Amino acid sequence: MSEAPAVPRNASADRAREQGIALLLQPPRPRSGWRLVPARVGAMCAVELQKLRHDRTELYTRAVQPALWLLIFGQTFTRIKAIPTGGIPYIDYMAPGIIAQSAMFIAIFYGIQIIWERDAGVLNKLLVTPTPRSALITGKAFAAGVKSLIQAIVVIVIAAVLGVALTWNPLKLLGVAAAVILGSAFFSCLSMTIAGIVLSRDRLMGFGQAITMPLFFASNALYPVAVMPGWLQAVSKVNPLSYQVDALRGLLLGTHAHLALDFGVLLVAAAAGIAAASSLLGRLAR
């Protein structure tokens, strides 16, 4: 990274100190190497948490839909016993799927926020900071993950209240958090990638709505992959949501899961999403 050229500055440090702005004369020392990305991720995540602290409306309104899924769909299908769940109540079986769904719904529309930030000039301002585009997208992706995680916690609490037998093992819950954040990072990057292609909020809304439900239904969120027709099973195999749900189910309910494969796929998907969204970010800046 280039250092700022060392040209003397025409200002009096003493007088600036007297006026209480001495620090505004000293440029901060640049972070270098590997420390830059975690620092940007921390900054973006802090912003999401601050926003949630100031206004929790979205948190409450977004909790309605998963609550209805669990309350109506879950309880009804538990009685019907139409879906093979390996001996666990259907509401328990679907709870991890609904957690993944609610996290995905938040992340998949994250691209709208980046288009809003472009229209408001916020994105350009961030792009003029010493932040590589990949670090900015990584920060945004993990910020979406943090936002989704808060939502996931709300859904887990609702599921617990409805009697779903979830684990409270702290290590497993940490794994749940990781799965939610990684999945959301991928879906938010997918959304930001589409934003970089379509460039408008209206089009992105259309795309978001067009892909959300297919992603949900073409996963193991509501039913096992084994009961799907062959073509849907093929789609499910390349759908990162399936791997996220599998990991959540294994961690929260103790069912058989392929955790190494699940986390591997989620990591690769998130990395690919970050690369794709970063490469298209420049289109939003123009």
Added chain:
Amino acid sequence: MTAAHSADTPLSADTPLSADTPLSADTPRTADPAAPAHDAVSCTGLAYAFGETNAVDGLDLSVREGEIFGLLGPNGAGKTTAIRCMTTLLPVPAGMVRVFGLDASRERMGVRRLLGYVPQQLSADSGLTGRENVALFARVFDVPRKERAERVAQALAAVDLADAADRLAKTYSGGMVRRLELAQALVSAPRLLILDEPTIGLDPIARTGVWEHINAVRAATGMTVLVTTHYMDEADQYCDRVALMHRGRIRALGTPDELREGLGERRRAEGAAQDTLPTLEDVFRDVAGSGLDDQSGDFRDVRSTRRTAQRVG
């Protein structure tokens, strides 16, 4: 001279920084006194086209260190595109852009560390407090945690927002939001502050307030300020030098006095009756010619300007 800006311009009593701070060279940034001095911004043959439209068409421009430089021109003149090239937001496909000697197309991170940028839109996050807005930029400019709170407080105090620091930005007036954006730009101690239409949509009192703070901070820190504006009176009053840009090129460059006197002399030479010195607006009309209305920016430009004005006002 109408009141062309100088460092000893008196400020109002409520300005937290005094603009009469004498400028000297004893600065904490000094690392190598023998280093060659560079212009703050230097553009040579800069060209940028959107499809077949040449937004910037061979721009040659130098902004000297420490001055307030006004880039004027109608909508669609190419000001914003030129600024986007200087700020590294756009690549430099033809020509050369240097910021304090750094190549804007090759040394992007180095250039960005020297910049404070306030875009035309109201870009503060309305869902965060003033302090949180500034703290975000402290973090992305790598201000260490131990000095972050103090630096943020100083930036807010410098623009007279210390008392409103913990209010959500959505409760701020338009002028306060502009000052908040100024604080966001100042928190990293930039050497070049770039302001794109900083007073658009503001009422005259708020406009004066924003300029007083720009002036005061410039005087106290010695930073270079590059500003675009449509308001000729502001350029006349606050800019050391101005460039009039039209159809992607600089058509006139000098101090406001020089430009006005130049037009006056030309008119006298042409035999026109001249009771008073032309205004900067006369110079602007002389340079841009008639028919501006047909060329003044596209739908997106106008929408963006109106949105900003609506949010401010």
